[in-house]
Amino acid sequence: MQEGIIVKGIGGFYYVELQNGELIECKARGKFRKDNITPLVGDRVYIEKINNSQGLIKEIKERKSQLIRPPVANVDQVVVVFALKDPDISFTLLDRLLVHVEEKDLDCLICLNKSDLDEDGKFEKVYSIYTEAGYKVIKTNALKKEGLDELKAFLKGKITAFAGPSGVGKSSLFNSLQDKVKMETGVISEKIGRGKHTTRHAQLIRIDDETYLVDTPGFSTLDLSFIEPNDLQYYFKEFRNFIGQCKFSSCLHVKEKDCAIIENVEEGNICRIRYNNYLDFLNEILENRRNTR
Structure with a gap:
C-alpha cells in the first residue's frame, strides 16, 4: 500500500496525491460506508493501486482536526x-x-x-x-x-x-x-x-x-447553536487572562456584580465591539436553547 493525501473529492471519487506527486483517482472501501465514515479532503490515507491512474482507499489515518x-x-x-x-x-x-x-x-x-x-x-x-x-x-x-x-x-x-x-x-x-x-x-x-x-x-x-x-465556499452566516453558553467566553482570546477573576464562578459576563470581563471592557482592556458581539452571540445561543426545549 502507498500513503497519500486526499486533495479533492467529487461524486464518490477521491483524488489522492501520493508522496511521489502522483495523482490517483480512488474509490473508498465499502467498509467505510458500513462504519458510517466518509473520506474527507485532507485525510491521510493508504491506498492500493489498481492500475497507473486508479486505486482503492484501504485505510484512513487518524484525523487531528475536522x-x-x-x-x-x-x-x-x-x-x-x-x-x-x-x-x-x-x-x-x-x-x-x-x-x-x-x-x-x-x-x-x-x-x-x-x-x-x-x-x-x-x-x-x-x-x-x-x-x-x-x-x-x-x-x-x-x-x-x-x-x-x-x-x-x-x-x-x-x-x-x-x-x-x-x-x-x-x-x-x-x-x-x-x-x-x-x-x-x-x-x-x-x-x-x-x-x-x-x-x-x-x-x-x-x-x-x-x-x-x-x-472554501463563501458564506454570510455561521451557526453558533452547537456551542455551550459557558464555553463561549473561552473563544474570545482576550477574555482568557481575566476568566476566573469574577466574583461568581458561574459568571457569564452580562451584568453580574464584580465581573472582571465587564470591568476590563470599561477600562479599555477589552474592545467594546468584540464584547458586544460576545453578548449578541451568547443571547443567540441561550435563545436557541429556550426555543428547542
Missing part, C-alpha cells in the same frame, strides 16, 4: 480573509468566524485584502482591535501581489483553510499564490452588496512541500 464547513480534515490553521472595502468589513461575521476557529483550536491569521481601497484608515482600526485580542493581522492586495511574502511565510509547511465572505478576494489571493489551479473570481453584486459564490467544493492545492491551501 471542519464541518467546509468538510476538510487535518487543517492546521485558518486564514480569515476580509476586504477593507467593497464589501465593507462585518465585525459580527469576522467574530463569528473567529469563534469557530477558536472552538477548533486552530491557529489563525486575519488577512485584510484590497488594501488599495482603504482610504479611511480602516486597516489601522482593525489591526489595533485584533492584534490586542491576540491575532496576527496583515494587509494584502491580491491583484498587485502586495503582502504575499508575509502570507506565504505563514502558510509554509501547513494545511491552511481560507475562509471569509464572498467577494473579498479569496480566489484572487489563491490565484496569486499558485498557478496550478485557476480559481474563478467573483464580482460584487450591486443589488445586495455582497459577492457571488464562486467556489463549489473544497479541495487541497499544493503550493510547496507539505504546504497546501484549502479553498
Whole structure:
C-alpha cells in the first residue's frame, strides 16, 4: 500500500496525491460506508493501486482536526480573509468566524485584502482591535501581489483553510499564490452588496512541500447553536487572562456584580465591539436553547 493525501473529492471519487506527486483517482472501501465514515479532503490515507491512474482507499489515518464547513480534515490553521472595502468589513461575521476557529483550536491569521481601497484608515482600526485580542493581522492586495511574502511565510509547511465572505478576494489571493489551479473570481453584486459564490467544493492545492491551501465556499452566516453558553467566553482570546477573576464562578459576563470581563471592557482592556458581539452571540445561543426545549 502507498500513503497519500486526499486533495479533492467529487461524486464518490477521491483524488489522492501520493508522496511521489502522483495523482490517483480512488474509490473508498465499502467498509467505510458500513462504519458510517466518509473520506474527507485532507485525510491521510493508504491506498492500493489498481492500475497507473486508479486505486482503492484501504485505510484512513487518524484525523487531528475536522471542519464541518467546509468538510476538510487535518487543517492546521485558518486564514480569515476580509476586504477593507467593497464589501465593507462585518465585525459580527469576522467574530463569528473567529469563534469557530477558536472552538477548533486552530491557529489563525486575519488577512485584510484590497488594501488599495482603504482610504479611511480602516486597516489601522482593525489591526489595533485584533492584534490586542491576540491575532496576527496583515494587509494584502491580491491583484498587485502586495503582502504575499508575509502570507506565504505563514502558510509554509501547513494545511491552511481560507475562509471569509464572498467577494473579498479569496480566489484572487489563491490565484496569486499558485498557478496550478485557476480559481474563478467573483464580482460584487450591486443589488445586495455582497459577492457571488464562486467556489463549489473544497479541495487541497499544493503550493510547496507539505504546504497546501484549502479553498472554501463563501458564506454570510455561521451557526453558533452547537456551542455551550459557558464555553463561549473561552473563544474570545482576550477574555482568557481575566476568566476566573469574577466574583461568581458561574459568571457569564452580562451584568453580574464584580465581573472582571465587564470591568476590563470599561477600562479599555477589552474592545467594546468584540464584547458586544460576545453578548449578541451568547443571547443567540441561550435563545436557541429556550426555543428547542
